[in-house]
Amino acid sequence: MPNNQENLQFLICANCNGQGYVGQKKCRVCHGQGIIAYLDGHILYWGRKINRYYLKQYKIERLIHNLIYVTLLILAVLGVLSLVYALYLIDFRIKIADLKNWFLGGNKSLLFFWLTILTDLYLIYFSSLDKDKKQKVLVKKYKSEEDERTPPPLLDWQQVKKISHKNKIDISPAFNEDALKLIEKAFEIADRYNALEVGPVHYLIAGILISQKVNNVFNRLGIDLNNFAQKIGTVAGQTPRSENVTIFSAQAIQILMKAYRLAYFNGLEEVEATEIIQEAIGADKLIQEVLIDLNISLEKVENVIIWFRIRKLLYQKWQRYRASSTLKSKTGIDRAMTAIQTAYLNQFSEDLTLLAKMGYLDLCIDRDKEFIEIFRILEGSSVKAVVLVGEPGTGKTAIIEGLAQKMIADDVPDFLKDKRLVSLSISRLISGASATDAQERLLICLNEAINAGNVVFYIDNIHDLIGIAAGGQEGVGLAEVLNEALGKNLFILIASTTPLNYSRYIENVSLGHIIQKIDIVEPELNLAIQILEGKVGFIENKNNIYFSYDALDKAVKLTDRYIHNYFLPHKAITLLEEVAVWAKKTKGAQAVVMGNDVANLLSEKIKMPVSEITEKESDKLLRLEEIIHQRIVDQEEAVSAVANSLRRARAELRDIKRPIANLLFLGPTGVGKTELAKAIAEVYFGSEDNMIRLDMSEYQERDSINRLIGAPPGYAGTGEGGQLTEAVRKNPFSLVLLDELEKAHPDLLNLFLQVMEDGRLTDSTGRTVDFTNVILIATSNAQTNFIQEKVKQGVSVEEIKKELLETELKQFFKPEFINRFDNIIVFKPLGMNEVLQIARLLLAKVAQSLEAKGINFQATDEAVEELAQIGFDQQYGARPLRRAIQERVDNALAEYLLKGKISRRDLAILEKGGVIRVEKAQKF
Amino acid sequence: MNNTSSFEVLGLILMDEIRTVLYFPLWWYSKGLLKVINGCWEFIKDFEQTLGFWIWVKNLFVPMFGERDIAGRLISFGLRLFQIITKGFALLIIIGLNLIFIIIWLVLPIFVIYQIIIHF
Incomplete structure (x- = not known):
C-alpha cells in the first residue's frame, strides 16, 4: 500500500478568503475558485x-431524477404489455395478411409500444449521462526518483490562469454518492448549530450519522458509538459561532482535497466517505485527543481504513483472477498447444498454476517489491534462477502462490506468460529411492520439463537437495544435476530456503554461484498488520467471529515482542487462528475478538502476564512486598528492590532489549536468597517451576563454557545444545538463577555480560537465543565474613553495599560486570528474631503437609522458641533450623504415622523439649 | 441568493431537464455512438482473447505438442490451419453481429419515429 507523505500545495485566494465570492459577486482574482491545490502537475479545485x-437544489434534483427513472421504468413495462396486447388482438384465423396493419399504421396499442421504445432509448441516454457525471480519480503515473524530488512550482493566480484547462481538475465528480451525501450532511449540521464554518468535526458527525462504512470503521476500532458521539458533540460545541450563515470554508475544501490525494496515491477509483473521515480526524487535534482518550491513535484509524481498502482490493483482484482463469487449460498445455504433457513430472510435483486456476490458493498482499525483484532478475540474468531466502513464516510461500495467481491473470512479464508454475517435491523425489534412483528421477523430470518448454520450477527448501549424491560423497549430487541444466539456460527455477541453510549449504557450492539470492525480510509491524488485515477475512468466515482492529494490532505487536523463534506475519496469523477458535467456543458465534482476548491467550501460552493490567492484578502488584513476605522473613531492602523492578517490568517501563531484570543477591548462606528467587518465579511466571537454576560452582573450568552454550563441532557433546541456551530457548519466559556466581570461571562471566546488556546469547550452532523475557538473578556468598562483621558493628546495609562495590567485590568481578546489574542487593545475616519467624513459617509448612492427611498440627510458643534456638547459627543462617525441624518434628511425626499412633482428625501438638502430644479425636 | 424559494429552484431544474431532453438526439449520434462502437470493439477483443486466435496465427509454423519431426510438423501445420480457419470464422460472425448491432443503433430512432408517425 503506497503511503506517500508528499503534502498538497494549496493556494487560497486572499481577496475572497477562499470563498470564491465577494458578497454576491464572483471573486475577480480567483474567478470563483477560492482555493486550489497542486498535485503532480494537476490543479485541483472543488x-x-x-x-x-445549492443543497436545496441538489435535493430537488435528486428527487426529480428518481422520479424520471421510475417513470421511464414503468413505461418500459407498460410498453411490453401493450405489445402483448397487440399480439393478442391479431385474429390468425382470418388472414395473416392482416398483419400488414402492423406496418401500415393505425394500431393504437402499437403506437403506445413504439412510444415506450422511444422512452427506453431515452432511459439508456439518461443513465449514461448520469454515469458520465461521475469521474474516476486520476491514475498516478510512474515517476522517476528525480521527478519525485523536484519541488512543485510556486503558484499564484496569474499562473493558474495560464495553465491549460485540461490540467485543471474538478475533484467533486470523483466523490461517490455516500461521500457527497456526507459532505452535504456536514454542512447541514454546521448550519443547524450556527457554526461559523464547516469543520472536521462536522464531517465526523455526518459520517457517524449517515455512512454505514464510517460506522463500520468505528465498530472495528471497538468504539462505543454513543459515548464517542457525545464527546464529539462537545467538541462541535466549541467551534466558533456565526450570527449569519454558515460557510463552506477553505478548510473544509482542503480536507476534501487531501481525501482526493489519498485516493490518488492509493490507486482508488473514487473517493469514499472513509477518506474524508481519515483526513478530517488528521486535521483536528481536538478530535485526536478525544480518540486518544478512547485509546485510539490516528495510526489505528488509518490502519482500519486501509483494512477496508485491502478487502475491496482483494475482492477486485479475486474477480479478475477468476475471470482470467477460465482461459487457462486444465491439462497443463499452453494456449498455443506447443507444450507436451509431463506425466512423469506430475508424479513428483504439484501444478501451482492449476491450483490457482481452481481457486485453491490464498491471495497475496503487498509483495509488489518482491515480485518486481524476481521479474527483474529472471528477465535480466543469463541463468534464470532465483532463490528466496527468508526465515520460515516471512511469506515465501505466499509470494510463490501470489506469483501463480499473477501467471493465471497474465499479470507477468512476457517470458512467464502462458507458463506453468510447478512445485517440485524433493521428498517425493527421494522417497523410497536410492541416491542413484533419485538422480534418475530428477533427470527425467528435468528432461520432460525442458521438452514441454512451458514449465517454471519451484523448489521449496532447496537445501534438502544438497548432499544427496549417487555413489557416496564423491559422486555427482542432485544439486549438480540441477546446476548443469540451469547452466544451459533451459528452464526457469525459483527456489526457497532459510538464511541459515543458505549460508550453510548453498552459498559455497556451485549451485549457489549461479542462483541469485533475493532476501525476503520479515515485514515491519505496520506492514504485518496490513497483511493480517487481508488474511483475517478467511479466519473470520471460517469461525463466524469478528476481529476488532485492536486484536490484529495486539497479535502483531505482542508476538513480535514475545515470540522470537518464529516470524511475522505467520506467528501473528497462527495466534489469531487460535484466538478465533477460542472465541467461537467461549463467546459464541458472531463474537467480537478484542485486543485483550489476544493478550490473554498469549499470556496463557507463554505463562507470563502480557495482557492489560486488571484492577485485581494492579492491586496484587501494589501489594507485592506483602505477598513476597509470606515466604521471606525480613530482608526489607531486598524485597522492596525486587518488587520495584517487577512493577517496572509489568508497567512496561523497562528496556525491552534487555532481560526483565538483572539482579545480584549478596549475602551469607541460608538467609533467603534462593527462596526470594523462587518467590519471584512464582509471582511473575506463575510457578516456581519456571526457574532455570544453574549451580555455577559446576562451571569452574574454562571448558565448561561448552556445557553452558553447547559444544562446537568436533567436540564431545556436539549437537546437544548448551544447558543454559537450550533451557532458555525452550522456555524463554522464566527466571534464570545463577547460584554462587563467584565460583564460575571468569571467562564465563564475559558471556553473561552480553546476556545482561543485549538480552541474547548465541549458542554453538549459531542460533541466537533470546533472553529479553527472563529475569536474571545471580547469587553470591563472596565476602560473607565482611558483611557479617559489618552488620555486627551496626553498619547500615546501604553502607555495607557501598563498601562492597567499591573495594571488596572487585576481587571477584570486573567493574563492567558489576555495572550491568540493575540492582545489587545485600542480604543481612539473620538475627534470633528472624529465625523465630522462619521457624513459624517452616512449621506452618509441616502443618500444611499434615493437613492433606487430615491431621491437625500445632506448636506451642515455647516449642517454637526452643527450635529457633537450636536452629540458629550466625554462620549458616536458617539452614540448621530446617535440619532441626526435620530431626525433631518430621522424624517423630513419621514414626507416629507408621506406628498408627496418630490418625485422621487427631491433633498433634509440639511442645517444649521436642515432645509431640497427640489429642485423639472423637471416634464415630 | 440564499433566500430563493423552492419554486425558483424547481424552475431552474426543470429548465435544465428540458435542455437534457433536447440534447438527446444529438447525443445518440455522437457521444452515444462512440460509446457503442467502443463497447463493441472491447467485446470483439475479449472474444479474440477467449478464442486465442492470434496465438494460433503466431504459432502457425510451430509444431504442436513438441512433435518436431517432419510428419509432426506437417500434421501440426494442417491442424493449426484448420483451427485458424474455424476460429477466424467464429470471429467473423462475432464481428458481423457487432456491426449489425451498430447499424441497429443508427437506424432504431428513425425507425421508431417512423412507426410512431404511421400509427398515429
Missing part, C-alpha cells in the same frame, strides 16, 4: 457549490 441554496 467545483460543487455547497450552501443552503
